[in-house]
Amino acid sequence: MPLRYYISNVLPPDPPPTDPDVAWKNSYRLAISDANVNAPFSYHFEIPPLPDQTPAFAWGLAICRTTVWTAIDADARNFRLFQGDEGDQETLEDLLARLDSRTMGALTTARRNNIRNKATGLGLSTADMGNTVSLRVILQKFARFLRPNFDETKFYIP
């Protein structure tokens, strides 16, 4: 199953359900978690906390693995970070190699603008997201905004 990175909104804990046989989502999580994916679906979140353990930002980073992306992509709270340019990579090694091999300049204008507009909307500077910058560096810019010591080689789904 291929891997993708998403920027996704943080959701707060739900109130308790009235039916005791229904799962209670009592955790902070990303909107990715609530996607109605009718297929095997795995994810790993980066949600850095404040000292009181509430999320430090209104958004987080996810790496996801599935074969059915429809529900995730239909939710406006989820932003596919590389807009399709990452291709269908099955392993983290292949995904990072792909990101190393592609620069912002190699993307379509639409994809490039979407990524930069997303960064701007989240408060990131796009001054260093020029056309010669690799997509792996773009990943690092989003991720290290969340957590400065983020290591993309350790952010994976086994």
Add this chain to the structure above:
Amino acid sequence: MATVGSATFTVGSDTGIESYTPDVGAGFTQEAANAFTAINAGDALRGNGTTTRHARKEDDIGDDDMDVSADVTAATSTARLAGVCGRMASGNFANMYRGYVQGSGSGQNDLVLEKVVSNVVTELAASRNRAGESTVSRTIKLQIRTADKKLFENGVEILTTADDSLTGNNYAGLIMNGGTNITTSVDNFLSESVSGGGGAVIPKFIYQYRRRRVA
């Protein structure tokens, strides 16, 4: 690795968890009265009621790096879950890493990895809609190290996180939302220290001998 605590929950008659004598190490403290019962007929631990509860085994592992494992089952209802906890605080149930199997409807199961810090729960990673009934027993292991926390199923790494926001707690335990029957269960609980120190450490061959005798 060194065994610090173990519990097979084998009893001659149904026994509340705080009255149960583990195979190795100290007893358990449950989060609420009557939350867990070791069931004679099921030879495992059952959660009582429909609220998620925890129990802490009162062995100080001697370090906040640890392995915690158990054989777990969960009924197919999405509210049912069973798993293990690590880096639990002494004296409260507000802080821990926890990994568990969860019901996901007929024919499938979820595995979830979370942290709880000052009662604030954050989902770290999950694998959802996995093929296979949640009612089938599996061994899950929560491996806690400074560099990462991993959840294994039957020896295979399924989930990981680099989160290290919770440190300094040396206890392990379990989590369950059991409903009222043994379909959701925890069995063969094991807590291990990484460094070989802490708790009632016994040679592994004696631990294995005791387990074979009980079985």
